[in-house]
Amino acid sequence: MAQCIFERMEEKYLLDAPQTRAVLSGLIGRMRQDGFGRSTVSSVYYDTEDYRLVRASLEKPAYKEKLRLRGYGRISADSTVFLELKKKADGVTYKRRAELPLSDAAAFLSGRRAAPDTQVLREIRRFMEFYRPVPRVLIAATRTAYVGAEEGLRITFDEDVRFRTEALSLTSGDWGALLLPFGKTIMEIKLPGAMPLWLAELLSENGIFPVSYSKYGACYRSFLYPQAQERQRRSLYA
Numbered sequence: 001m002a003q004c005i006f007e008r009m010e011e012k013y014l015l016d017a018p019q020t021r022a023v024l025s026g027l028i029g030r031m032r033q034d035g036f037g038r039s040t041v042s043s044v045y046y047d048t049e050d051y052r053l054v055r056a057s058l059e060k061p062a063y064k065e066k067l068r069l070r071g072y073g074r075i076s077a078d079s080t081v082f083l084e085l086k087k088k089a090d091g092v093t094y095k096r097r098a099e100l101p102l103s104d105a106a107a108f109l110s111g112r113r114a115a116p117d118t119q120v121l122r123e124i125r126r127f128m129e130f131y132r133p134v135p136r137v138l139i140a141a142t143r144t145a146y147v148g149a150e151e152g153l154r155i156t157f158d159e160d161v162r163f164r165t166e167a168l169s170l171t172s173g174d175w176g177a178l179l180l181p182f183g184k185t186i187m188e189i190k191l192p193g194a195m196p197l198w199l200a201e202l203l204s205e206n207g208i209f210p211v212s213y214s215k216y217g218a219c220y221r222s223f224l225y226p227q228a229q230e231r232q233r234r235s236l237y238a
Helices: 017-027 052-058 102-110 119-131 197-205 215-236
Strands: 002-015 031-047 063-072 080-089 092-101 134-148 154-164 185-191
Touching: 002 017, 002 119, 017 154, 017 185, 017 197, 031 052, 031 154, 052 063, 052 215, 063 102, 063 119, 080 102, 080 119, 092 102, 092 119, 134 215, 154 215
Parallel strands: none
Antiparallel strands: 002 092, 002 185, 031 063, 031 134, 063 080, 080 092, 134 154, 154 185
């Protein structure tokens, strides 16, 4: 089982169609598509029954954490997936990621089977024991990923972002309701240090500035929270 631990800066940008075209044009000769290229990325986000983790995240604390199970393309029980614990403190993202078959990850997350005794899975186990999280939402997107000559520089573009709150298994496909307006793309720049000058100039020339945005947070604020409020209202008058 492979595992990965790293820290980096991550900035998100919400682009319209002309901005997306301008950035992609500016990457020519400087960055190339990574091994995944253009693919579907699907993630199941884990949270408490009362959405404690996402509610805390939306309050913009100095420290926050989340757990997700991620896969690429068409996923089966034998597919390799990534169990990720992400922590963010003072603007720096710290990721712990374990790479393992989906069947093993599902057994570990449900408590049916112990996992290998590695540093990453020990941290995830402590997280699970403290929060007792369950699958809350699946979010999928069509992603194109690029890597650059500068060490650690990575840019992703997520289109057709969609979500669902049922059939929360990666083997059930990537269908769901659209989360973003048509034509909008989420760009994320990931880098270990300062942004290259050429990239900063490319963003400035096209009026592109970072935004505070979380796909899970946006899903909760726009759909999950209103649904929870409506269920509560109905229970009061039942």
